[in-house]
Amino acid sequence: MAEYGRYPSHNYAPSAPPMPDSYSASRPPTEGYAYPPPPTSHSYPYPSPWASGAGGSYFPPGTPPEVIRSFQTVDRDRSGFIDESELQAALSSAYQKFSIRTIRLLMFLFKNPSNPSKMGPVEFAALWGCLGQWQAIFYRFDRDRSGKIDSVELKDALISLGYAVPQSVIQVLVSNYTDSYGRGALSFDNFVECGMIVKGLTEKFKEKDTRYTGSATFSYDDFLMMIIPFIVP
Incomplete structure (x- = not known):
């Protein structure tokens, strides 16, 4: 039988599968990295303070404030959408420098349905959570x-x-x-x-x-x- 991933993808955009329960107790130290440890998955009753310019798309309920701040910081025209250069700035400041090639793949996978060349709050929040999971896997291996x-x-x-x-x-x-x-x-x-x-x-x-x-x-x-x-x- 073919060796496939055991976890379904979400709307074509693949996301990191959940880590095993045993991993949280054995995460290695973070010395030697140019980026912070994986973000915690706290739930905040913090709605987005503004909607996107087209379609009225808000951040999902429970989106951590730091995710909203990161989006707002790079969305300088307050359109409610960010392009690839703005996404690169947001991710490079939160993790480490992201190459434009990786950014373009992420833009394709997490594109906004009504504005395919941009990313909105919903997609940005989903990507942020996905990267946190991939980062935990990176630390582990x-x-x-x-x-x-x-x-x-x-x-x-x-x-x-x-x-x-x-x-x-x-x-x-x-x-x-x-x-x-x-x-x-x-x-x-x-x-x-x-x-x-x-x-x-x-x-x-x-x-x-x-x-x-x-x-x-x-x-x-x-x-x-x-x-x-x-x-x-």
Whole structure:
């Protein structure tokens, strides 16, 4: 049987699966990182102070105030939507620098239905929570505390999520992020990008492989529509 992720995606945008209960008691220290530890998941009775400019979309109830502040800080024109440069500024200040390639993938996956080139409060809040979960996974598998995920750590992380990705594919993924010294390793934003690509493509593949055999038949058009959004951000 094919080794698929055990958790469903949400409206095509893949999100990190929940961490096991045992992880919260064994989270490693944060020394050596250029970004803060994963945000806590407190629930705040804090409605958004303003609606988006188009469609009247508010932040979901319980959105942490720091998420709302981050959105407001970069939404300088108060339109209620942010573009890719504004999203990059928000995430880079909260975590670490995000490459524009990763940002464009996130914009595609979490785009606003009424304004596909922008992201609204609902999508931003969903993305923020998703990144917190991916960051927790990153901390867990960066065992040498280098701030990078190597090929062995990446494979272990994906297996923990239910994706038995072949070593040949792992090498292809890591080779895309080789540094100037020829070392293949993933920073946090690279890790998010790889994880979302694997999860997103797996979920799309599962739509065709309804019996979970590990095989599926695609038309040429369907194949291109599935692959291109992930490789041409």
